[in-house]
Amino acid sequence: MSYIPLLVIATLIILLTRWLPFIFAEKLKKAKMVESIGKQLPAYIMMLLLIYEIKVSNLLSWPYALPELISLAVITVIHLWQRRVLLSMLIGTLSYLLLLHWSW
Numbered sequence: 001m002s003y004i005p006l007l008v009i010a011t012l013i014i015l016l017t018r019w020l021p022f023i024f025a026e027k028l029k030k031a032k033m034v035e036s037i038g039k040q041l042p043a044y045i046m047m048l049l050l051i052y053e054i055k056v057s058n059l060l061s062w063p064y065a066l067p068e069l070i071s072l073a074v075i076t077v078i079h080l081w082q083r084r085v086l087l088s089m090l091i092g093t094l095s096y097l098l099l100l101h102w103s104w
Helices: 004-024 027-030 032-053 054-060 066-082 085-103
Strands: none
Touching: 004 027, 066 085
16 A cells, blocks of 8 residues: 555645645734734643643642642742743743752
């Protein structure tokens, strides 16, 4: 069985999905819905990462998701204080790694 036709079709589909935003870039810039999604998407992504990270299994055994919750508090404080997303993400990630690997 030859896989070449399948590879060609898969390649074309991948290339098409990568090129579509550039083909319709002018129309997408004017769309209100795309602008709204662009403003809300980072918060949704962060919420999904948070939900993924704080799992039920972590809440039922030691350290009871303490590293995650402490890091979440650090991120919240840094973000409310500085209003800089990258800074709060960097400090939160570092605090999480420090708490996870060296304190428990």
